[in-house]
Amino acid sequence: MKEAYKLENVARAAKVKLMIFDVDGVLTDGSLHYGADGEALKTFNVHDGLGIKLLQESGVQTAIISARVSPQVVKRASDLGIAFLHQGGHDKLTPFNALLEKTGLTADQVGFIGDDVVDLPILTRVGFAVAVPNGRADVIGRAHHVTEASGGRGAVREVCEFLLRAQGNYDKIMAQFLV
Numbered sequence: 001m002k003e004a005y006k007l008e009n010v011a012r013a014a015k016v017k018l019m020i021f022d023v024d025g026v027l028t029d030g031s032l033h034y035g036a037d038g039e040a041l042k043t044f045n046v047h048d049g050l051g052i053k054l055l056q057e058s059g060v061q062t063a064i065i066s067a068r069v070s071p072q073v074v075k076r077a078s079d080l081g082i083a084f085l086h087q088g089g090h091d092k093l094t095p096f097n098a099l100l101e102k103t104g105l106t107a108d109q110v111g112f113i114g115d116d117v118v119d120l121p122i123l124t125r126v127g128f129a130v131a132v133p134n135g136r137a138d139v140i141g142r143a144h145h146v147t148e149a150s151g152g153r154g155a156v157r158e159v160c161e162f163l164l165r166a167q168g169n170y171d172k173i174m175a176q177f178l179v
Contacts, residue, residue: 009145012128013166016060016111018103020096020122021052021156023066023073025115026132029152042072045152051160052080058169063099065092067118093121113159115139115151130159 024030027048033041052062063084064077070087077085086095100107108127115135123129124142131143132151140146147155164170
């Protein structure tokens with residue numbers, strides 16, 4: 001059976017009320033481009049962005065926890081209506097725990113998609129742990145689900161649609177586009 005459709009993964013995804021995204025290597029392809037003034041530039045995928053908006057429309061909350069600090073991420077989170085954003089530092093567990101406290105959710109009601117070892121403290125605690133295929137082996141080996149698309153190349157959209165299907169909301173959400 002194709003990994004994406006394993007019943008265990010569908011059951012885990014069906015419980016998700018909050019999906020957390022890493023940035024570098026997940027919402028982007030992990031490349032950093034530097035402008036003339038030395039600022040780091042990031043490229044985001046518009047399909048991923050719409051996937052996040054559709055997931056929010058279905059009632060799933062969204063958040064970003066990233067080790068790097070970037071004004072582009074602040075802008076992207078704002079554009080997508082992502083209310084919880086934490087940037088800075090390799091300690092991702094502290095903001096994760098704060099987010100659980102703030103939302104009143106338990107870890108098994110949370111999904112997380114990451115790609116590198118700094119993501120492991122969250123990835124090993126959530127109910128639905130997702131990795132991208134271009135992620136580190138330690139991350140892929142501990143994920144419940146690995147996307148087919150790479151980070152920055154549709155992986156986020158793929159996981160959003162997976163969640164929508166697992167929760168029985170995909171057809172309802174897509175109906176608005178099929179008029």
